[in-house]
Amino acid sequence: MAEEVLIPPSGKITSHLTASLLAVAFLTSFGSSMLYGYNLAVVNSPAVYIKDFYNKTVVGRNGTGLSEETLTLMYSLTVSVFAVGGLLGSLIVGMLVTRYGRKGTVVNTTVLVFIAALLMGFSRICGSPEMIIIGRFITGIHSGISLSVVPMYLGEIAPKNLRGFLGLVPSIFIGTGVFVAQILGLHELLGKEEHWPLFLSVIAVPTFIQLMLLPWFPESPRYLLIEKHNIHATIRALKWYRAKCNIQAEIEEMQEEQRSLLSVETLSVWKLMLDDTVRWQVLSVVVINIGMQLSGIDAIWFYTNSIFENAGIPAPEIQYTTAGTGIIEIIAGLIGCFTIEKLGRRPLMIGGFAMMGICSTGITLALILQAHLSFMRYISVCCVVGIIAGFCIGPAGVPFLVTAELFKQSHRPAAYIIGGSLNWLSNFTVGFVFPFLQMSAGAYCYLVFATICASVAVYVYIVIPETKNKTFMEISQMFSKKEAVLETQSLIHVDQLKLRKLNGYGGLEHASVEFDSSLSVP
Numbered sequence: 001m002a003e004e005v006l007i008p009p010s011g012k013i014t015s016h017l018t019a020s021l022l023a024v025a026f027l028t029s030f031g032s033s034m035l036y037g038y039n040l041a042v043v044n045s046p047a048v049y050i051k052d053f054y055n056k057t058v059v060g061r062n063g064t065g066l067s068e069e070t071l072t073l074m075y076s077l078t079v080s081v082f083a084v085g086g087l088l089g090s091l092i093v094g095m096l097v098t099r100y101g102r103k104g105t106v107v108n109t110t111v112l113v114f115i116a117a118l119l120m121g122f123s124r125i126c127g128s129p130e131m132i133i134i135g136r137f138i139t140g141i142h143s144g145i146s147l148s149v150v151p152m153y154l155g156e157i158a159p160k161n162l163r164g165f166l167g168l169v170p171s172i173f174i175g176t177g178v179f180v181a182q183i184l185g186l187h188e189l190l191g192k193e194e195h196w197p198l199f200l201s202v203i204a205v206p207t208f209i210q211l212m213l214l215p216w217f218p219e220s221p222r223y224l225l226i227e228k229h230n231i232h233a234t235i236r237a238l239k240w241y242r243a244k245c246n247i248q249a250e251i252e253e254m255q256e257e258q259r260s261l262l263s264v265e266t267l268s269v270w271k272l273m274l275d276d277t278v279r280w281q282v283l284s285v286v287v288i289n290i291g292m293q294l295s296g297i298d299a300i301w302f303y304t305n306s307i308f309e310n311a312g313i314p315a316p317e318i319q320y321t322t323a324g325t326g327i328i329e330i331i332a333g334l335i336g337c338f339t340i341e342k343l344g345r346r347p348l349m350i351g352g353f354a355m356m357g358i359c360s361t362g363i364t365l366a367l368i369l370q371a372h373l374s375f376m377r378y379i380s381v382c383c384v385v386g387i388i389a390g391f392c393i394g395p396a397g398v399p400f401l402v403t404a405e406l407f408k409q410s411h412r413p414a415a416y417i418i419g420g421s422l423n424w425l426s427n428f429t430v431g432f433v434f435p436f437l438q439m440s441a442g443a444y445c446y447l448v449f450a451t452i453c454a455s456v457a458v459y460v461y462i463v464i465p466e467t468k469n470k471t472f473m474e475i476s477q478m479f480s481k482k483e484a485v486l487e488t489q490s491l492i493h494v495d496q497l498k499l500r501k502l503n504g505y506g507g508l509e510h511a512s513v514e515f516d517s518s519l520s521v522p
Helices: 018-040 047-062 069-102 102-108 112-121 131-155 165-167 169-184 193-200 204-216 222-229 231-242 250-259 270-275 276-294 299-310 315-343 345-369 376-393 398-405 412-463 472-502 507-519
Strands: none
Touching: 018 102, 018 169, 018 204, 018 231, 018 507, 047 069, 047 131, 047 193, 069 102, 069 131, 069 165, 069 276, 102 131, 102 204, 112 131, 112 193, 112 204, 112 299, 131 169, 131 299, 131 398, 131 412, 165 169, 169 250, 169 315, 169 507, 193 376, 222 231, 222 250, 270 276, 270 299, 270 412, 270 507, 276 299, 299 315, 299 376, 299 412, 315 345, 315 376, 345 376, 345 412, 376 507, 398 412, 412 472
16 A cells, blocks of 8 residues: 655645554564463463363372462462563663564564473473463463563654554553453353363464564664664665655754764663653653553453352353453544544543543442342443443553553663563562452452542653654653653742742842742643
8 A cells, every 4th residue: 555645734744544554563563572471361260270270180189189379379380470471571671672683572482482382382291380370481481472572673664653553552452351351261262161261371372473574574774774874774664664755854853863862872671760851751651551451340350250240140151241341442442543643642541540540440449339230230240341442542552552652662662561561560569469459458459449540540641742743853852841840840840949949038038039029831
């Protein structure tokens, strides 16, 4: 599909979506991001069969079975080791993208999926529960890498007016992965006892398709120019992704960023955290990535079945109802994807977190009142759907996109390490703490999530500027101005204190107040 170039009244060049851009977005998301969603949900359906396999294997080895507590612990390890692998993957992604490039990292890490699929697929034949646990750990490493590198790659190859649209494609595929796992887990498909090894190892199929096709596409033009200093490869890549349009303006913008980074090497995480010039960007990445997981979405996903059961849905139909929430995720993700370039990043994040906060409060009220008002059970179901929809519209994908947009090339890998590691740590924390929180606080535990969602929404409203249709350099300059404003206000405050110390009669104190009001920056 050929690409046209539009020159609006502002004189800024905007680009249409090309077939090559769309193909890369689909291939990277299909073979990487979708596996994250799939692996989140794949262990729910065969839980009984996997526990039975663990018990029979131990009986065969030791002659005695496992206690209920030990069996639960082994299965909990199987589930949670995925997050431990994800944390490790997020910590090494910076080194990988610097050494192998963005596309190179996606392609080279496919080997992890094949190893994990083989381990889990042959675990029953080999009589080894350890192979399932190790396989889950390896899939976690792959997901930890993918959640950072795919948005980074798509953000760098996309023209600025399409960066939001392409940046949210991975979140749609994450929801699709959850939905596919729910559908394949139905008893009519792979939900039978004899099929669970295949159910766990089917992840190799999308990754194989990705491996066959993605190497034919170019590397990120920004990586090729700014980090590899290869102008010819950059031009070839831009011509591939931009079709027949004039690429000179984009090359000049990248060269401007390259000149600004001539004396700056790729920063480590520690140096990034100590860099005062990007402290607001780093704080923003910390807040939105922690908020994404502490919003309570993982607790909602985990307890959807019990909430539906309390609402009076017949037990045999709950699996189909749960699968229906997967459709909600995909629809909400599509809404976010197709509106982000019109509405912007801020409205999707603020609206998504606010919607989740309201619905979390609604669940608390519904659980308290459902003993007295029978219809409140259905309100709780609506709130579950609202939380999932609110999450998938914005908070599910925008934080990864914004992490790419807030930083220059030299800072971006370290920023993704910080955002990704906090994301996985928060994921693990919710999974570990929520059962205890629910036992101690009961229905009121969802108010914790409501408070967190409201706080993140307020932070985004006050601190994070709109990055829609802006270059990486323009976004960096926006934060530089914010830093300058804060420094000016700080100096004014210091001057006030000095004047007040020198003031003996009260005249200078009033003058300092007038000085402050005349020079305050909005």
